Amino acid sequence: MTPTIGIIGLGYVGLPLAVAFAQADCEVIAVDVDARKIESIGAGESYIEDVPGEVLQGVAGRIHATTRYARLERADAVLICVPTPLTSNREPDLGPLLHSVGALAEVLQAGQLVVLESTTYPGTTRERVAPLLEESGLQAGRDFHLAFSPERVDPGRTDFTLRNTPKVLGGLTPACTERARAIYEIVCDEIVTVSSPEAAELTKLLENIFRSVNIALVNELAILTDRMGIDIWEVVDAAATKPYGFMRFEPGPGMGGHCLPVDPFYLSWRAREFDMATEFIELAGKVNQQMPYHCVAKVQRALNATGLSVKGARIGVIGVSYKPGVGDTRGSPALKILHLLRELGADVNYHDPHVASLPEMALDSRPLLELLGDADLTLIVTAHPNVDHDLVAQRSRLLVDLRGVTRSSGVADVVRL
Numbered sequence: 527m528t529p530t531i532g533i534i535g536l537g538y539v540g541l542p543l544a545v546a547f548a549q550a551d552c553e554v555i556a557v558d559v560d561a562r563k564i565e566s567i568g569a570g571e572s573y574i575e576d577v578p579g580e581v582l583q584g585v586a587g588r589i590h591a592t593t594r595y596a597r598l599e600r601a602d603a604v605l606i607c608v609p610t611p612l613t614s615n616r617e618p619d620l621g622p623l624l625h626s627v628g629a630l631a632e633v634l635q636a637g638q639l640v641v642l643e644s645t646t647y648p649g650t651t652r653e654r655v656a657p658l659l660e661e662s663g664l665q666a667g668r669d670f671h672l673a674f675s676p677e678r679v680d681p682g683r684t685d686f687t688l689r690n691t692p693k694v695l696g697g698l699t700p701a702c703t704e705r706a707r708a709i710y711e712i713v714c715d716e717i718v719t720v721s722s723p724e725a726a727e728l729t730k731l732l733e734n735i736f737r738s739v740n741i742a743l744v745n746e747l748a749i750l751t752d753r754m755g756i757d758i759w760e761v762v763d764a765a766a767t768k769p770y771g772f773m774r775f776e777p778g779p780g781m782g783g784h785c786l787p788v789d790p791f792y793l794s795w796r797a798r799e800f801d802m803a804t805e806f807i808e809l810a811g812k813v814n815q816q817m818p819y820h821c822v823a824k825v826q827r828a829l830n831a832t833g834l835s836v837k838g839a840r841i842g843v844i845g846v847s848y849k850p851g852v853g854d855t856r857g858s859p860a861l862k863i864l865h866l867l868r869e870l871g872a873d874v875n876y877h878d879p880h881v882a883s884l885p886e887m888a889l890d891s892r893p894l895l896e897l898l899g900d901a902d903l904t905l906i907v908t909a910h911p912n913v914d915h916d917l918v919a920q921r922s923r924l925l926v927d928l929r930g931v932t933r934s935s936g937v938a939d940v941v942r943l
């Protein structure tokens with residue numbers, strides 16, 4: 527018999543997971559505190575780009591979306607996918623996680639499996655989640671199973687999905703690991719087990735820190751090559767011809783999204799308890815946070831070279847989400863750049879086929895040709911695959927390309943990162 531799966535937190539991680547289990551014929555009890563999301567799921571309307579409405583409608587009968595935790599009593603396994611943000615002091619904010627675990631403890635049943643999927647520091651599952659669940663009177667590892675399994679979803683990606691991306695998993699006990707393995711095997715082809723929840727927690731952080739540090743490295747070089755008059759894109763292309771020992775990372779306007787600007791700091795915070803300063807993490811964060819300022823300085827210089835100032839200039843930004851092919855603007859460097867340019871007195875507008883409006887900037891996406899026609903300077907911040915960047919290069923009065931996507935456009939006088 528297929529198990530009943532409970533999922534807490536129906537965002538970018540939780541909703542695709544709920545759909546995957548429902549597609550595998552499991553009954554899914556999907557819990558979120560956001561009543562609008564529950565209504566949308568009930569109406570078969572997806573709010574996550576990676577989950578088409580038809581797909582959600584196709585499994586509607588098997589996903590029972592609710593705000594009531596009590597419904598989870600019937601689940602064989604409960605997977606927790608709530609946010610793990612930072613506080614304004616850049617410390618882990620476990621508020622949503624502890625709230626959800628506390629609510630789950632009130633309805634926890636003997637024999638259930640609980641898996642935390644939210645990214646967090648090593649020790650969270652054992653030291654924070656287990657004791658809170660044990661307030662139910664049940665003991666972790668004896669009366670219920672507990673494990674950590676990080677989510678590896680890459681929004682917008684279609685070649686690697688939940689099904690063919692190996693899933694790392696570490697249980698509190700070997701029995702917890704095996705129980706969780708049996709559940710995840712329903713939706714994943716390959717399960718990679720590690721010896722503890724801590725090892726699984728740190729695996730996820732290593733993956734994200736690896737990206738953050740390497741992006742910072744190439745970004746720092748981009749600032750240097752700007753001064754040296756060397757083309758960073760040419761250098762990255764050439765280095766990437768080495769068949770071993772080099773991995774390509776693209777320079778750009780900085781890091782965005784929910785993960786890379788946030789997750790590494792969960793580890794640096796935890797490391798302080800062990801008298802350790804994780805300097806790579808801090809340095810990478812510092813370099814990447816500087817990038818929007820560097821990009822704005824490039825815009826300033828480009829305008830200056832044509833006798834214009836930023837103040838009063840009409841600047842059209844192309845692409846405001848944090849990465850190509852998605853509409854997610856969380857932590858997007860484009861927002862920082864728009865904000866900095868506006869502070870300097872620029873008249874900013876944008877075009878993004880994935881982001882209809884930016885309420886925080888009181889802006890709506892403008893049609894591409896209209897934007898190009900009006901702008902003194904066009905700035906490519908995020909290069910969506912469905913935008914014709916050659917056309918952007920041909921129709922811009924002055925173009926700053928922060929993604930190197932106009933190199934083959936044949937237009938000579940483009941300013942690049």
Ligand SMILES: NC(=O)c1ccc[n+]([C@@H]2O[C@H](COP(=O)([O-])OP(=O)(O)OC[C@H]3O[C@@H](n4cnc5c(N)ncnc54)[C@H](O)[C@@H]3O)[C@@H](O)[C@H]2O)c1
Binds near residue numbers: 535539626646680
């Ligand atoms: N988005 C990604 O690409 C990605 C990739 C890998 C890992 N992660 C990690 O997965 C976790 C979830 O990320 P996300 O992007 O899906 O977040 P999200 O903000 O898109 O979704 C989280 C959901 O949890 C709900 N929620 C908050 N508190 C709750 C509570 N107490 N009870 C029930 N529901 C609650 C929110 O309403 C929201 O719908 C985070 O730890 C994140 O770091 C995200």
